[in-house]
Amino acid sequence: MSDTHSVGIVAPQTAHFSEPLALKCGAVLPEYDLVYETYGTLNAEKSNAVLICHALSGTHHVAGKYREDDKYPGWWDNMIGPGKPLDTNRFFVIGVNNLGGCAGSTGPKTINPATGKPWGSGFPIVTVEDWVTSQARLADSLGIKQFAAIVGGSLGGMQALQWTLSYPDRVKNALVIAAAPNLTAQNMAFNEVARQAIITDPEFHDGDYYEHGVVPRRGLRIARMLGHITYLSDDAMGAKFGRKLKHGEVKYSFDVEFEMESYLRYQGDKFAGEFDANTYLRMTRALDYFDPAADFGGDLSAALKRAKADFLVVSFTSDWRFSPARSREIVKALLDNELAVTYAELEAAHGHDAFLMPDKHYHDVVRAYLENL
Amino acid sequence: MTHVPAQAHQHFAEAATERRDFAAIARWIAPGSKVLDLGCGDGSLLGYLRDTLNVRGYGVEKEDANVLACVKNGINVIQMNLEEGLSGFEANSFDVVILSQTLQAVYQTEGIVLEMLRVGKEVIVTFPNFGYWKHRLNIAAGRMPVSKSLPYQWYDTPNVHMCTIRDFDVFCEGHGIQVKERLVMADGKEVDFMPNLLGNLAMYRFQTA
Numbered sequence: 010m011s012d013t014h015s016v017g018i019v020a021p022q023t024a025h026f027s028e029p030l031a032l033k034c035g036a037v038l039p040e041y042d043l044v045y046e047t048y049g050t051l052n053a054e055k056s057n058a059v060l061i062c063h064a065l066s067g068t069h070h071v072a073g074k075y076r077e078d079d080k081y082p083g084w085w086d087n088m089i090g091p092g093k094p095l096d097t098n099r100f101f102v103i104g105v106n107n108l109g110g111c112a113g114s115t116g117p118k119t120i121n122p123a124t125g126k127p128w129g130s131g132f133p134i135v136t137v138e139d140w141v142t143s144q145a146r147l148a149d150s151l152g153i154k155q156f157a158a159i160v161g162g163s164l165g166g167m168q169a170l171q172w173t174l175s176y177p178d179r180v181k182n183a184l185v186i187a188a189a190p191n192l193t194a195q196n197m198a199f200n201e202v203a204r205q206a207i208i209t210d211p212e213f214h215d216g217d218y219y220e221h222g223v224v225p226r227r228g229l230r231i232a233r234m235l236g237h238i239t240y241l242s243d244d245a246m247g248a249k250f251g252r253k254l255k256h257g258e259v260k261y262s263f264d265v266e267f268e269m270e271s272y273l274r275y276q277g278d279k280f281a282g283e284f285d286a287n288t289y290l291r292m293t294r295a296l297d298y299f300d301p302a303a304d305f306g307g308d309l310s311a312a313l314k315r316a317k318a319d320f321l322v323v324s325f326t327s328d329w330r331f332s333p334a335r336s337r338e339i340v341k342a343l344l345d346n347e348l349a350v351t352y353a354e355l356e357a358a359h360g361h362d363a364f365l366m367p368d369k370h371y372h373d374v375v376r377a378y379l380e381n382l
Numbered sequence: 383m384t385h386v387p388a389q390a391h392q393h394f395a396e397a398a399t400e401r402r403d404f405a406a407i408a409r410w411i412a413p414g415s416k417v418l419d420l421g422c423g424d425g426s427l428l429g430y431l432r433d434t435l436n437v438r439g440y441g442v443e444k445e446d447a448n449v450l451a452c453v454k455n456g457i458n459v460i461q462m463n464l465e466e467g468l469s470g471f472e473a474n475s476f477d478v479v480i481l482s483q484t485l486q487a488v489y490q491t492e493g494i495v496l497e498m499l500r501v502g503k504e505v506i507v508t509f510p511n512f513g514y515w516k517h518r519l520n521i522a523a524g525r526m527p528v529s530k531s532l533p534y535q536w537y538d539t540p541n542v543h544m545c546t547i548r549d550f551d552v553f554c555e556g557h558g559i560q561v562k563e564r565l566v567m568a569d570g571k572e573v574d575f576m577p578n579l580l581g582n583l584a585m586y587r588f589q590t591a
Binding site for chain 2: 321337340341344345347349350351352353354355356370373374377378380381382
């Protein structure tokens with residue numbers, strides 16, 4: 010590997026938790042596994058830990074590669090590594106796959122020890138709060154009492170925010186990127202269409218498709234195609250594809266005519282081949298249910314009264330799924346509570362996906378913030 | 383609290399020797415006040431006030447490079463465009479709201495001053511005095527003034543709303559503003575005699591009457 014700023018070859022680890030976890034929905038997970046990766050070295054005081062919370066389709070594999078010839082590194086490799094904005098020479102970085110996921114942590118496709126069969130439809134609905142509780146237990150197992158920072162984009166940003174509410178004394182800094190204090194009706198509507206695509210797929214079998222030896226690939230594919238449209242801006246799609254034709258001329262057919270269709274189908278197929286539909290349903294529900302202000306009559310400022318962390322809030326101008334206006338609501342609530350907050354509203358063409366892009370100014374801001382911790 | 387790098391403290395102190403209005407502004411602010419600095423640049427004024435008066439506060443800034451500089455300087459900064467108002471801030475949520483040498487460069491001048499009065503219990507505004515005698519001489523000679531306090535040509539100036547001290551006094555009278563203190567300076571020295579003629583920097587401390 011020629012990239013001297015890479016964390017290099019990494020390997021996931023698994024932590025088993027035998028203490029039952031009471032979930033917000035009322036169900037109890039009797040035991041569970043969390044799969045995670047770490048980069049850098051935990052210092053003697055255990056004060057340099059940074060937790061990365063993943064978004065809808067993310068995993069614990071945040072940086073580095075498993076093998077030299079892996080085609081792609083972890084999903085946020087441009088942000089994390091020696092000398093990168095989140096510098097693993099200084100920080101001990103943890104990536105964890107959330108409960109209900111499909112990358113190794115206990116989730117719908119895991120075998121339920123009580124039945125000897127995959128959890129499937131029986132796997133409970135997990136929430137952002139549940140994830141934070143389980144992540145805190147992982148921190149306990151690593152001897153980490155307080156994180157130097159908790160970082161997340163999108164749904165990951167919601168987890169970073171929730172951490173400051175669930176465990177105010179365990180987070181020194183929260184980096185809440187391209188997030189929102191809850192989803193708008195329009196935003197939840199996209200999730201509903203995605204779920205309906207999956208649930209109405211004949212091969213969904215009420216969520217117990219594993220035992221039928223099939224997967225609701227068509228539904229998951231369409232769900233992902235829809236998602237991709239909302240993660241990009243109109244401008245970004247225009248710049249990337251415009252009205253470019255796949256074959257140089259129209260064929261008057263329903264096959265791929267435009268480059269954009271080719272992209273969406275490719276992304277949908279790829280995703281449907283590797284992701285679990287039951288996980289997708291639960292991740293979108295976790296997004297829908299997240300609303301820390303709900304218990305405070307919709308008053309976000311009252312909800313954030315518990316928080317003690319310092320915050321860096323970042324949004325991107327062309328992000329219409331988690332628009333700057335939503336980040337400004339978070340900032341306003343933090344200001345109302347006189348918390349230390351810096352807010353950067355970054356010019357970006359990439360829409361919601363901008364939080365994953367290696368934009369120089371974006372990375373400079375994150376680097377500068379972390380350097381002062 | 384965010385760690386503030388040592389070189390930032392030095393930078394704030396140096397900025398205060400360069401910008402003579404910093405020390406004058408500091409004299410108007412009680413230690414430990416909660417301060418909002420609009421158009422805060424790289425955060426030097428806030429940093430200086432924090433180091434000298436232990437104020438708490440936030441800066442508001444539009445430009446990417448300045449926002450980055452604030453982050454580097456350990457200053458809490460909110461990136462937004464002043465012209466769109468201060469709806470992200472509650473009424474009376476700051477002891478002092480400062481607009482330092484930015485008034486002349488905003489379009490929604492009236493609206494911004496009213497927003498400052500809403501958000502702050504007290505407001506401090508500083509601006510270059512267009513009535514300064516050298517500027518008057520320039521105009522009399524048929525040219526737009528270019529000086530240390532107005533270092534731009536007419537075609538590249540960010541200043542869109544120049545005013546004189548007398549203009550601002552009339553503005554305050556007409557907008558129910560109670561001026562608590564006014565300080566006029568010329569090249570770092572206080573000017574008591576004929577300030578609208580002899581001063582090139584005006585500083586006001588005011589509140590809603």
